[in-house]
Amino acid sequence: MSAAETALPLIDISRFRDPAADRDAFLADIRRAAHEAGFFYVVGHGVPEELTSGIFEVARRFFALPEAERLAIENVNTPHFRGYTRTGHEYTGGRRDWREQIDVGPEREALELGPDDPVWLRLIGPNQWPAALPELREVALAWQSEAQRVCQEVLRALSAALGQPEDYFDAWFDEEAATHAKIVRYPGRPDDGTDQGVGAHKDYGFLALLQQDEIGGLQVELPDGGWVDATPVPGSFILNIGEMLEIATQGYLIATKHRVISPPEGVDRYSVPFFLGPRLDAFVEPIELPADLAAAARGISQDADNPLLSAYGANALLGWLRSHPEVARRWWSDVTQVG
Numbered sequence: 001m002s003a004a005e006t007a008l009p010l011i012d013i014s015r016f017r018d019p020a021a022d023r024d025a026f027l028a029d030i031r032r033a034a035h036e037a038g039f040f041y042v043v044g045h046g047v048p049e050e051l052t053s054g055i056f057e058v059a060r061r062f063f064a065l066p067e068a069e070r071l072a073i074e075n076v077n078t079p080h081f082r083g084y085t086r087t088g089h090e091y092t093g094g095r096r097d098w099r100e101q102i103d104v105g106p107e108r109e110a111l112e113l114g115p116d117d118p119v120w121l122r123l124i125g126p127n128q129w130p131a132a133l134p135e136l137r138e139v140a141l142a143w144q145s146e147a148q149r150v151c152q153e154v155l156r157a158l159s160a161a162l163g164q165p166e167d168y169f170d171a172w173f174d175e176e177a178a179t180h181a182k183i184v185r186y187p188g189r190p191d192d193g194t195d196q197g198v199g200a201h202k203d204y205g206f207l208a209l210l211q212q213d214e215i216g217g218l219q220v221e222l223p224d225g226g227w228v229d230a231t232p233v234p235g236s237f238i239l240n241i242g243e244m245l246e247i248a249t250q251g252y253l254i255a256t257k258h259r260v261i262s263p264p265e266g267v268d269r270y271s272v273p274f275f276l277g278p279r280l281d282a283f284v285e286p287i288e289l290p291a292d293l294a295a296a297a298r299g300i301s302q303d304a305d306n307p308l309l310s311a312y313g314a315n316a317l318l319g320w321l322r323s324h325p326e327v328a329r330r331w332w333s334d335v336t337q338v339g
């Protein structure tokens with residue numbers, strides 16, 4: 001499948017630093033992709049093939065481990081939403097997602113918190129790694145660091161495309177940035193007639209990056225409410241705009257809804273999404289856009305069931321509590337107000 005046959009735009013991010021490339025043409029291309037679709041393929045990213053195949057290889061080995069080994073790092077063990085989630089134990093839009101996964105965040109110790117500290121600081125804490133597959137840690141952290149590098153490069157290109165200095169957002173993405181990755185397996189659809197691999201949603205950080213295998217199933221919502229396939233393009237990542245960037249641009253950039261349809265019975269799909277979240281204490285303020293872009297800003301679409309809160313930590317916590325009710329019940333039942 002070549003990019004010309006796909007419904008979403010394709011951006012070669014290496015053009016951003018290439019002295020021989022036409023910078024204005026490149027910025028116009030990435031601006032259009034992020035404004036119109038909010039979803040695009042990225043090539044020219046420089047992530048070694050060894051790492052992209054390595055992460056799928058450890059993923060296959062992890063999900064093939066006996067259930068007891070996977071459950072040894074189940075996310076209900078800690079309050080930080082890290083570690084393993086069994087198939088059918090995560091929810092989107094109130095409905096069960098048919099996928100199993102490991103959540104990985106930055107390697108940090110839990111904080112000693114007092115009663116006046118914001119509750120979302122309790123999200124910070126260590127990862128859980130499988131004793132039976134020690135190489136997963138190294139590969140996952142290396143992959144995550146490359147995914148963050150690519151996302152930050154795309155964010156710098158978007159900042160420039162929006163008439164801002166390239167480093168406009170850099171301060172939110174220091175070593176305390178709330179980034180995270182998921183290593184996901186979508187089993188073939190269950191025999192109960194459902195096919196929700198993951199239900200329709202927007203991502204709530206600044207940007208998300210996705211490495212998907214060749215199976216397909218990711219779909220992206222069109223402005224008219226229809227859905228298009230984000231067909232796999234070998235060697236590419238898919239990048240999409242998150243809600244924080246939609247807020248910062250007053251809707252000039254768009255956080256597009258997407259979902260995953262389960263593969264057919266007997267087929268597994270693997271994917272590795274990465275979410276570029278800022279520091280938990282980031283407050284997202286509107287960018288002053290050039291007049292022509294401001295005129296094309298659509299405003300922010302508030303969803304009554306999923307209100308946008310301004311401090312990133314509050315949004316992130318709300319998202320985690322909704323999608324992982326078992327962790328919420330065990331570790332967060334004292335929390336009645338997140339923001």
Ligand SMILES: O=C(O)CCC(=O)C(=O)O
Pocket residue numbers: 182184198203210212218258259260271272273
């Ligand atoms: O696995 C995929 O293709 C997409 C996953 C996704 O959208 C998410 O986890 O937020």
Ligand SMILES: [Fe+2]
Pocket residue numbers: 201202203208258
């Ligand atoms: Fe997503």
